Amino acid sequence: MTLRRQILLLPLLPVAIVLALMIGGMVYVGQHSLSLTYRQARVDAQEVLRSALDAKLTEAASLAVFISNMPSIRKAVAARDDMDLESRFKESFSELREQAGVKQLQFHIPPATSLIRLHQLDKRGDDLSEYRHIIVEANRSARVLTGVERGAFGVGLRGVAPVSHEGKHVGTVEIGFDMDDVFLKNLSAMTANNYEFYLVPNAAAAAAGDADPSGVKRVASSHGGPEFLTPEVVMTALSGKDHAFRMDLDGVTQVGSAYVMRDFSGDAVGVVVTVSPSMLATELATLEITVTALALIASLTLSGGIAWLFSNRLIATMARLSRATREVAEGRADTAIEGAERRDEIGDMARALQVFRENLAETARMSAALRAEEEAARRSEAARAAQERAALAAQAQVEAAAAQQRQHLEAEEREAARRRAERARAQLEEQERVVSALAAGLEALSRGDLGCTLEAALPGEYDRLRAHFNSAVEQLALALQQIGTSAGRIDSEAGKLAQIGTTLAQSTERNAAALEETAAALTELTASVSSAAEGAVAARDMAAVARGKAESGAQVVRDAVGAMAQIEGSSQAISRITGVIDDIAFQTNLLALNAGVEAARAGEAGRGFAVVASEVRALAQRSSEAAREISGLISTSSTQVQSGVKLVGQTGEALAQIVASVRDIYDRMGEIAASAGEQANGIAEINGVVSQLDQTTQRTAEMSDQSAAAGRALAAEGGELIQTVQRFHFGPAQHSLGARFAAE
Numbered sequence: 001m002t003l004r005r006q007i008l009l010l011p012l013l014p015v016a017i018v019l020a021l022m023i024g025g026m027v028y029v030g031q032h033s034l035s036l037t038y039r040q041a042r043v044d045a046q047e048v049l050r051s052a053l054d055a056k057l058t059e060a061a062s063l064a065v066f067i068s069n070m071p072s073i074r075k076a077v078a079a080r081d082d083m084d085l086e087s088r089f090k091e092s093f094s095e096l097r098e099q100a101g102v103k104q105l106q107f108h109i110p111p112a113t114s115l116i117r118l119h120q121l122d123k124r125g126d127d128l129s130e131y132r133h134i135i136v137e138a139n140r141s142a143r144v145l146t147g148v149e150r151g152a153f154g155v156g157l158r159g160v161a162p163v164s165h166e167g168k169h170v171g172t173v174e175i176g177f178d179m180d181d182v183f184l185k186n187l188s189a190m191t192a193n194n195y196e197f198y199l200v201p202n203a204a205a206a207a208a209g210d211a212d213p214s215g216v217k218r219v220a221s222s223h224g225g226p227e228f229l230t231p232e233v234v235m236t237a238l239s240g241k242d243h244a245f246r247m248d249l250d251g252v253t254q255v256g257s258a259y260v261m262r263d264f265s266g267d268a269v270g271v272v273v274t275v276s277p278s279m280l281a282t283e284l285a286t287l288e289i290t291v292t293a294l295a296l297i298a299s300l301t302l303s304g305g306i307a308w309l310f311s312n313r314l315i316a317t318m319a320r321l322s323r324a325t326r327e328v329a330e331g332r333a334d335t336a337i338e339g340a341e342r343r344d345e346i347g348d349m350a351r352a353l354q355v356f357r358e359n360l361a362e363t364a365r366m367s368a369a370l371r372a373e374e375e376a377a378r379r380s381e382a383a384r385a386a387q388e389r390a391a392l393a394a395q396a397q398v399e400a401a402a403a404q405q406r407q408h409l410e411a412e413e414r415e416a417a418r419r420r421a422e423r424a425r426a427q428l429e430e431q432e433r434v435v436s437a438l439a440a441g442l443e444a445l446s447r448g449d450l451g452c453t454l455e456a457a458l459p460g461e462y463d464r465l466r467a468h469f470n471s472a473v474e475q476l477a478l479a480l481q482q483i484g485t486s487a488g489r490i491d492s493e494a495g496k497l498a499q500i501g502t503t504l505a506q507s508t509e510r511n512a513a514a515l516e517e518t519a520a521a522l523t524e525l526t527a528s529v530s531s532a533a534e535g536a537v538a539a540r541d542m543a544a545v546a547r548g549k550a551e552s553g554a555q556v557v558r559d560a561v562g563a564m565a566q567i568e569g570s571s572q573a574i575s576r577i578t579g580v581i582d583d584i585a586f587q588t589n590l591l592a593l594n595a596g597v598e599a600a601r602a603g604e605a606g607r608g609f610a611v612v613a614s615e616v617r618a619l620a621q622r623s624s625e626a627a628r629e630i631s632g633l634i635s636t637s638s639t640q641v642q643s644g645v646k647l648v649g650q651t652g653e654a655l656a657q658i659v660a661s662v663r664d665i666y667d668r669m670g671e672i673a674a675s676a677g678e679q680a681n682g683i684a685e686i687n688g689v690v691s692q693l694d695q696t697t698q699r700t701a702e703m704s705d706q707s708a709a710a711g712r713a714l715a716a717e718g719g720e721l722i723q724t725v726q727r728f729h730f731g732p733a734q735h736s737l738g739a740r741f742a743a744e
Contacts, residue, residue: 045274060159078165104176147264188222
């Protein structure tokens with residue numbers, strides 16, 4: 001795989017991994033949020049139902065307390081006068097049933113004996129203590145009690161108030177509302193939820209004849225359609241675990257739950273089913289999928305474009321620098337190097353490569369000069385060898401001429417002896433003089449005196465011998481002078497060659513030291529870049545941890561907002577309850593006012609009832625004032641809760657911005673880590689090239705040292721040759737000829 005593709009893939013790979021993790025996290029968070037939304041919808045529906053049940057129980061208890069505070073009622077219960085109670089409530093119970101929805105109105109005497117049922121006048125005097133535990137407890141403790149209990153007409157919402165007369169507890173009065181279709185439909189109209197109530201078997205109630213023990217059956221529903229749950233599921237929910245489910249109703253996804261309704265004693269009497277529409281959750285899930293897909297496409301497109309641009313620029317720069325490095329390594333000193341003006345690591349590499357190019361040019365120049373000096377030394381050595389050969393040839397000629405001359409002389413002597421015996425002595429004297437002159441010349445020549453020419457003319461033909469001798473000596477002197485001159489040049493050039501070799505060796509050693517320092521600096525730079533890459537990876541990991549903590553904080557803020565919303569919903573439910581209390585107080589005030597009017601019409605006989613009506617009006621007025629105070633407190637609390645919601649929302653926005661910033665830091669740190677890693681690899685490659693150049697420079701230094709040593713050896717040989725030539729002595733004529741030869 002090419003470096004371009006590696007650089008292109010390196011940022012895309014962590015981006016893809018991060019996106020996959022983010023998408024997985026978003027899907028998980030979305031599913032979890034959807035589950036929480038469904039759960040919250042179920043909890044809200046259950047809370048609304050419980051609030052409505054509590055309101056009904058409170059209404060039942062309020063009516064029971066109102067009735068128990070009537071003096072005539074207290075007196076009739078104390079006297080156990082069921083006929084008086086029947087006459088008083090026979091008509092008003094019908095109004096309570098129609099206007100307030102009261103289904104049961106019953107009076108009891110301790111411990112739990114039915115005194116009269118206004119809703120079932122033909123059944124009275126039976127003992128309810130076996131299964132009506134709320135009545136037993138109310139008579140025992142003389143307290144107002146509320147609760148759900150099973151009765152002869154099914155499960156009812158009961159409110160029981162104690163009745164006392166002259167400071168003595170005499171019985172209880174009970175107001176009951178049915179858990180019927182009307183109640184659930186009214187609640188469904190207010191909340192847009194659907195409700196069902198399933199009655200479950202009860203052995204004690206079945207034995208008393210108040211319930212059907214054959215099995216589970218739905219006794220109340222807000223929609224009138226098919227049952228939401230089967231009897232088996234109801235019995236499963238009856239085990240104590242909340243049963244959650246989802247279903248489609250009228251084309252809308254609904255979330256439902258079933259929980260057990262327990263009576264005053266804690267026994268299960270039925271299962272309540274709440275079903276809520278989840279259109280908001282469905283829309284949120286769809287929006288989440290859309291946003292996730294768009295974010296994925298945008299992130300991949302943006303990261304890919306950035307990686308492509310960055311990789312093109314970096315690869316182009318590295319390619320040019322690599323090409324220049326290769327050309328410099330090949331010995332091309334005219335290579336153009338780009339990027340030296342940059343202030344980053346690439347600029348440092350380009351400037352270092354410029355130094356290598358300059359050192360390479362200097363090395364090439366000095367190598368050319370060394371080759372020129374070697375060529376000059378070679379030519380001088382050839383000339384010296386030629387001169388030595390000429391001198392040896394001249395000496396051989398002199399010796400051959402001398403030998404020939406001796407032969408000629410011997411022949412002449414023999415001939416002279418034969419032909420001129422009489423001139424033997426004269427010729428002997430001439431020969432002795434010639435031999436003496438030649439001997440003197442040869443003796444001087446053997447001593448190295450090249451100025452020993454024979455000046456005195458020899459007799460006869462001997463004078464030619466003198467001329468040949470003088471010519472041979474002159475040629476030998478010229479040859480030796482030429483050899484001395486060449487030896488001097490060789491010595492001078494060899495000295496220069498040794499000096500140049502030494503200088504080149506020193507320069508090469510300095511270059512090698514500079515290359516070693518550069519290699520060490522590149523090694524440190526590689527370590528620094530690697531450390532920076534590791535630091536970038538660690539910083540990216542820390543950014544990931546910070547992002548996780550920030551997202552957890554954002555989730556905590558969202559949970560806090562949800563809790564605030566629940567508190568606000570509870571406040572609104574309490575506000576509705578206080579409104580109901582206020583309405584009850586208003587209706588009670590109207591009833592008391594009507595009672596006062598009727599008492600006034602009755603005259604003296606209705607005076608006591610007028611007093612009771614006045615007290616009822618005062619009680620209703622206090623209840624209305626208390627309800628208004630509670631409403632004011634709840635309004636203030638709602639305002640504070642809304643302010644808290646706003647502050648928490650602002651906190652959530654700030655955390656969302658922090659999460660976005662941390663995510664951006666995480667992406668940037670990933671890019672920095674990838675870039676630092678790639679730079680470390682590039683610097684490592686350049687470090688290898690520098691090491692090769694360092695080795696080459698070391699070998700050049702060794703060759704320069706060898707050349708300098710060879711030059712010094714050649715200079716020593718030239719000095720010895722000069723000393724050898726200096727052992728000879730030249731005459732004035734030879735000195736002038738040698739000077740002219742040296743000048744030429």
